[in-house]
Amino acid sequence: MKKFSEYKEDIYKCSRCGLCQSVCPVYRATLSECAVSKGKFNMLNGVLNGDLSFSKQLKKYLDMCTGCNACKNFCPSDIDAGKIFVAAKYDYYKTCKLSLIDKILNSYFFFKAILLLSGVFVSLYRFFCVDKLVAVFEKILLRLGKPGKMLLLLHSQVGVKIKKNDSCNKIETTKTALYFYGCFNKYINPQTQSAVKKILRNCGIKFLKKNFECCGVSYLADGNIEEFKKIANKNLSVAGNDFDYILADCASCMDTLKVYSDILDNEKAKNFSQKTVSVMDLIGEMQFVSSKKLKVAVHVPCHEEFDLAGFVKNIKNIEYIVTDDFDGCCGFSGTFSLKYPDVSEKISKSKALNYIKSGADIVLTTCPACILGLEQGFIETGISIKNRPAVMNLFVFLAQYCSQENI
Numbered sequence: 001m002k003k004f005s006e007y008k009e010d011i012y013k014c015s016r017c018g019l020c021q022s023v024c025p026v027y028r029a030t031l032s033e034c035a036v037s038k039g040k041f042n043m044l045n046g047v048l049n050g051d052l053s054f055s056k057q058l059k060k061y062l063d064m065c066t067g068c069n070a071c072k073n074f075c076p077s078d079i080d081a082g083k084i085f086v087a088a089k090y091d092y093y094k095t096c097k098l099s100l101i102d103k104i105l106n107s108y109f110f111f112k113a114i115l116l117l118s119g120v121f122v123s124l125y126r127f128f129c130v131d132k133l134v135a136v137f138e139k140i141l142l143r144l145g146k147p148g149k150m151l152l153l154l155h156s157q158v159g160v161k162i163k164k165n166d167s168c169n170k171i172e173t174t175k176t177a178l179y180f181y182g183c184f185n186k187y188i189n190p191q192t193q194s195a196v197k198k199i200l201r202n203c204g205i206k207f208l209k210k211n212f213e214c215c216g217v218s219y220l221a222d223g224n225i226e227e228f229k230k231i232a233n234k235n236l237s238v239a240g241n242d243f244d245y246i247l248a249d250c251a252s253c254m255d256t257l258k259v260y261s262d263i264l265d266n267e268k269a270k271n272f273s274q275k276t277v278s279v280m281d282l283i284g285e286m287q288f289v290s291s292k293k294l295k296v297a298v299h300v301p302c303h304e305e306f307d308l309a310g311f312v313k314n315i316k317n318i319e320y321i322v323t324d325d326f327d328g329c330c331g332f333s334g335t336f337s338l339k340y341p342d343v344s345e346k347i348s349k350s351k352a353l354n355y356i357k358s359g360a361d362i363v364l365t366t367c368p369a370c371i372l373g374l375e376q377g378f379i380e381t382g383i384s385i386k387n388r389p390a391v392m393n394l395f396v397f398l399a400q401y402c403s404q405e406n407i
């Protein structure tokens with residue numbers, strides 16, 4: 001991993017053309033110069049020249065970023081702003097004392113406690129079938145402000161139950177995959193794992209369960225590289241050597257697992273990252289037929305490398321709905337939504353309004369955090385659950401509504 005000081009040339013390459021402003025979701029929501037890469041580079045230039053030093057305020061501005069990479073993809077000077085911000089935040093951690101909020105947000109205990117509590121809530125919710133009550137009290141919950149909206153957000157995570165494999169052909173297993181359960185899918189959306197295994201039942205893959213930790217994406221995004229290395233090393237030792245794939249069912253996890261080789265820079269990490277594949281890599285060539293004629297839109301997660309829209313368009317018996325900004329950031333982005341809740345909600349709401357305008361019945365995506373972001377946006381619009389599109393994990397949709405067609 002390059003040090004912050006080694007990015008001097010990259011920062012100098014910024015011509016201040018301002019093109020990144022037109023694509024930055026945080027700039028569009030705040031109109032703050034500090035939100036966009038151009039503004040952040042001005043400040044970081046000051047640090048490199050010795051006119052400024054790392055401070056809580058500067059870290060606050062660096063954190064005003066969802067890590068969507070839109071500026072990188074659009075920059076005529078080809079600057080990878082995300083990597084520069086991470087390297088700068090790493091230097092901040094080495095030179096400054098952490099604030100209480102940073103300590104809490106950086107605590108793995110806090111992160112796991114939130115996930116476990118959410119998982120318990122969703123399990124109890126499923127057990128007592130509370131969905132009818134939520135539908136009746138939706139308007140009241142919205143009037144309660146943040147606590148009511150939080151309940152509605154958890155309600156949106158309950159999802160469907162996937163039936164066990166129905167027609168599993170006895171295919172000989174030729175490959176071994178370690179299924180990397182992303183935290184959200186492990187604790188809150190276990191139906192995603194069932195769905196993935198159902199879709200891949202005839203692929204000759206044997207799934208081995210390993211007790212992986214979180215991929216570490218929030219530490220990486222926050223520049224807390226020491227904690228990131230610890231968690232990455234734990235995952236490498238849990239994985240061992242006896243596997244053909246690490247299979248990730250979430251675009252953000254997949255992207256983060258691929259970074260292990262850059263940050264740890266050893267053979268084991270290289271092997272792990274090279275063998276990491278996404279579910280999309282395995283099912284991309286399959287042809288699916290939907291049993292329901294639905295109007296389907298797509299949200300492409302910022303870290304999704306596969307042509308998700310192309311794949312969904314190819315599902316038979318659905319109507320693909322083109323939506324404005326379908327590949328724009330959902331605004332959730334992990335701890336960003338905790339540090340900048342108002343900005344996060346504003347970005348999510350703008351996305352949600354596009355999907356409502358499009359007339360889609362359902363929005364499909366591959367990242368559980370994006371599902372939260374989109375649901376957050378729909379809640380912010382105040383439009384009732386029955387009058388807005390449903391948001392669903394693509395794999396759950398394929399397992400629930402589609403059959404595979406041999407081509």
Ligand code: SF4
Binds near residue numbers: 016018077078
């Ligand atoms: S698009 Fe690139 S070169 Fe232009 S202002 Fe933004 S970071 Fe600088």
Ligand code: SF4
Binds near residue numbers: 027037072081
């Ligand atoms: S990564 Fe996304 S949110 Fe961050 S500065 Fe670039 S465009 Fe803005």
